[in-house]
Amino acid sequence: MQGSSIHQEDVDVLIAGGGVAGTAAAAALSQLGLRILIIEPDPAQGRRLAGELIHPPGIEDLCRLGLLDDRAMPGSPVKGFAIFPADRSSVILCYGERPGIRSLGRAIEHRILKHHLLETVQRFPGVTAHIGARIARIEGNREGPFTAVVHCNGAEIRIRPGLMLGADGPMSRVRKMIGISHETRRYSGMVGVEVEDTHLPNNGYGHIFLTSAGVAYAYAIGNGRARIMFEVLKGADSKESIKTHLELFPTALRHDIERVLAKSKPLAAANFCIVPNTSIQGNAALVGDARGCCHPLTASGITAAVKDALILRDALAETDFNIAAALRRYARRCGRLELTRRTLAEELREAFLAQTPEALLLRECIFSYWRTSAKARVRSMALLSTVDTSIFSLATQYGTVALQAFSLLPLWFLERSVADWHRGVIKLIHKSLAFQYAAIRQWLH
Ligand SMILES: Cc1cc2nc3c(=O)[nH]c(=O)nc-3n(C[C@H](O)[C@H](O)[C@H](O)COP(=O)(O)OP(=O)(O)OC[C@H]3O[C@@H](n4cnc5c(N)ncnc54)[C@H](O)[C@@H]3O)c2cc1C
Known part of the structure; x- marks a missing residue:
């Protein structure tokens, strides 16, 4: 950089990114008495859609x-979810049905959430933030220790922390700079607007509308406003997609949305599944979406990012600040959580959107499972909200859901084809077994 001065700042932990993951990690590690520096280039970040709905465990952890x-x-x-399938009546999944945990989640407009977290964390002991700065380069061999070169107010600062955290989101540059490769799958796009919250049909619930155009969400975000988001599938026209989504919306809410869309351009985002090949490298670790992300259907990204921070704090404390041992522990525990979260999001998305016989059957099974049993709803909400992060639980629930297929046989006999039912059941049983195998493999690992 021309005309820049070079400083060396000594900190225990350098965090790239002041979003949910970065601020939660700073707050958690500050409890261990460490000196922490957050680097955040764009605190406003108001041009894109991002997470707003936080499950009760996420709220509990942030508190x-x-x-x-x-x-x-x-x-x-947020009391839970009201789910509206295109061809059946809606189902309510409520956090409060499970005793012993906080019964309310929360939806907070993303910019307000980010601003609040970043402001608050800077008051914590040992935490400093360079706002408007960014990690430009990372030096060091693959085993670390890494030195970060930060661009800040026209100056170049070199920082060699004991621990470096990449909390710079799904497209993490830190991940790339420290040599971690990843697999990416782009599912779809998302467009969204803000409207008044008066015409949301189920007061206090996150609404999920399922149509052939994808998933649409509607939830109150405070101050009388509601966020509406529409999925736009790959190759689809966004105007046509919104039109299809809106067919399932109640009339008054639809009119509110159409009025806003006529006047302003919606915000946008992309839905990715990103799976890095590891979450640690040398003396660096990835947290939040940088460590991996999936389709936002389960609205669990923020809750999981906060869990990462707590897992990392506990791993450091348990290993007496042995960074290498702590990071190995962190990677193992987060890997378990992420496998369950990602698998759940992928399976639900497939069941809700795909048109194969097994997806149609699975969709019927899921709604029948939720409609007929309060226990089933409680178990599903535990997985969705990350109260339960066990792949064994997911595998068991998948099997139980698949068994619903037998009670649905008479209906399929009348309304659809028995051959499709048969094909669907075989695939579901096969997948159930694959989950059990994955669960056992993870347990052995
Ligand atoms: C459309 C959509 C809807 C979603 N809905 C939900 C939901 O309802 N509930 C939920 O829990 N999750 C949801 N998510 C997921 C959620 O947004 C993420 O899981 C969460 O924001 C991850 O936080 P993060 O801090 O890891 O990443 P981010 O929020 O992306 O923050 C990364 C930060 O790093 C900074 N940064 C970037 N580059 C650099 C650099 N070079 N140096 C330093 N800093 C850098 C950025 O400015 C940013 O502040 C949704 C995601 C999408 C796309």
């Missing part, structure tokens, strides 16, 4: 970290 406060929390409470 425990001191980043949210029950007495003055931004946003709007």
Whole structure:
């Protein structure tokens, strides 16, 4: 950089990214008495859609970290989900049906959430943030220790921390700079607008509408406003997609949305599944979406990012700050959580959107499972909200859901084809067994 001065800043932990993952990690590690520096290039980040709905465990963890406060929390409470399939009546999944955990999640407009977290964390002992700065390069061999070159106010700062965290989101540059490769799958796009929250049909719930155009969401975000998001599948026209989504919306809400769309351009985002080949390298670790992300159908990205921070804090404390041992522990525990979260999101997405016989059958099985049993709803909500992160639980529930197919046989006999039912059942049983195998393999590992 021309005309720049070069400083060396000594910190224990350097965090690239001041989003949910970066601020949660800073708050958690500050509890261990470490000196932490956050590098955040764009605190406003208001041009894209991102996560807003936080499950009760995420809210609980953010409160425990001191980043949210029950007495003055931004946003709007969320009781659970109202799910509207195109061809059946809606189903309500409620957090409160499970005793012993916080019964409300929260939806907070993303910019407000990010601003709140970044402001709050800078008051924590040992935490400093360079806002408007970015990690430009990382030096060092693959085994570390890494030196970060940060561009800040026209100056170049070199920082060699004990621990470096890549919390710079799904497209993480830090991940690339420290030599971690990844697999990417782009599912679809997402467009969204804000409207008044008065015509949301189920007050206090996150609404999920399922049509052939993909998934659409509607939820209150506080101050009388609601976020509406529409999925736009690969190759689809966004105007046509929105039209298809809106067919399932109640009339008054649809009119509100159409009025806003006529006046303003919607925000956009892309839905990716990103699976890095590892979450640690040398003295660096990835947290939040940089460590991996999946389709936002389960709305679990923020909750999982906060869990990463807590897992990392605990691993450091348990290993007496032996970075290598702590990072290995972190990678193992996060890997378990992520496998369950990603598998659940992928299976639900396939069941809700694909048109294969097994997806249609699975979709019927899932709704029948939820409609007929309160216990089933509680178990599903535990997995969705990351209260339960066990791949064994997911495998068991998948098997139980698949068994619903037998009670649906008479219906399929009347309305569809028995041959499709047969094909579907075989595929579901096969997949159930594959999950059990994955669960056992993970347990052995
Ligand atoms: C359309 C959509 C809807 C979603 N809905 C939900 C939902 O309802 N609930 C939910 O829990 N999750 C949801 N998610 C997922 C959620 O947004 C993410 O899981 C969450 O924001 C991850 O936080 P993060 O801090 O890891 O990443 P980000 O929020 O992406 O933050 C990364 C930060 O790194 C900074 N950065 C970038 N480059 C650099 C650099 N070179 N140096 C330093 N810093 C850098 C960025 O400015 C940014 O502040 C959704 C995602 C999408 C796309």
